[in-house]
Amino acid sequence: MAVNEIVRMHEDLERALKKPTKKRSWVMVIDVRRCVGDHACAVxxxxxxxxxxxxxxxxxxxxxxQSYPNLDRFFMPGNCQQCDNPPCMKAANKHKxxxxxxxxxxIVVFDYAKLARSRSAREAAMKACPYYAIVEDRGGYYTEGTxxxxxYETRDFFEYGKKLNRKKTRGTIRKCHFCVHRLEAGMLPACVSTCIGRAMYFGDKNDPRSLxxxxIKKEKVWRLKExxxxxxxxYYIGFEDRAHIAISTPATCQVCHQ
Known part of the structure; x- marks a missing residue:
């Protein structure tokens, strides 16, 4: 992915923001062949x-x-899949x-205030997500005890169009939201901008001109647990077949999120 493709994604984003929200369709494409495993996106x-x-x-x-002598090692990035049929939403809304x-x-939106008031809704959402993409905010600070x-740990931040701080999210559940606050300001998600391997792409799927x-049209694309x-x-590209992508689900790399 050349540097000019970052510029192109910004142009795609600028074009998308000129349309009404309901006319946009945000998607992410991840090329596992390009991920170098430096975790810069997560940081x-x-x-x-x-x-x-x-x-x-x-x-x-x-x-x-596979196995020796054809052993292949690869890195598998991921986040909330922003499902169009989100099981977390169905499960949580039964309780709250x-x-x-x-x-x-x-984009799937979490109402932190409502979730904080319903433990059963939080637990139901986490249990329902097949991607282990929902995490608890148990509080605490990296610089606690100093x-x-x-x-940088006490500053305000923005999620889902709201100005927040750590006190307002403690005790609830959280997940990726495609950096919607950045999108609405004309910026790509932080992970996409940071990735040195240029393994991630983002844009409006409803725009046939978008990258x-x-x-999605040109490459062989896969989606997890379709x-x-x-x-x-x-969407993921770079997998050889369904068996290849299957090893990057709960039995292997997602096991630590169980």
Whole structure:
């Protein structure tokens, strides 16, 4: 992925923002062949969203395919799949109406205030997600126990169009939201901008001129656990076949999220 493709994605984003929200369809494409496993995307995500210790919206797992002498090792990045048929929403809303909703542009939105008031809704959402993409915010700070908390841990941040701080998210559940606050300001998600391997692409699938639309049409794309009917909005390229992608699900790299 050449540098000019970052510029192209910014142009795609600028074009998408001129349309009404309901006319956009945000998707992410991840090329596992380009991921170098440096976890920069996860670090930038935690910094962008002021996540506490033990809370991360992204993961980059290392897994192996086949066996010696044809052993292949690759990295598997991931995050919330922003499902069009989100099981977390159905599960949580049975306990707390409106706790999780779906935006017209595809982003799944968590209402932190409602979720914080319903433990059963939080637990149901986490249990229902087949991607282990939902994490708890148990509080705490990286600089806790030092003379003072550092400003980068106590600063305000934005999620789902709201100005937040760590006190307002403690005790609830959190996940990736495609950096919607950045999108609406004309910037790509933090992980996409940070990735040195240029393994991630982002844009409006409804725009036939967008880079993501081109990749989805041109490449052999896969989506995780399609058989479950979740209709994820994160597409993967670089896998050889269904068996190849199958090893990057709960039996291997996602096991630590169980």
């Amino acid at each position: 930038s995500c935690m910094a962008e969203n002021v996540c506490p210790p033990g809370t991360s919206y992204r993961w980059v797992f290392e897994t192996e395919y 109406k409106g706790a999780i909703v779906k935006r017209p542009d595809g 003379p003072k908390l550092e400003p 993501v639309s081109e990749l 058989a479950e009917g979740t209709k994820p909005r994160v």
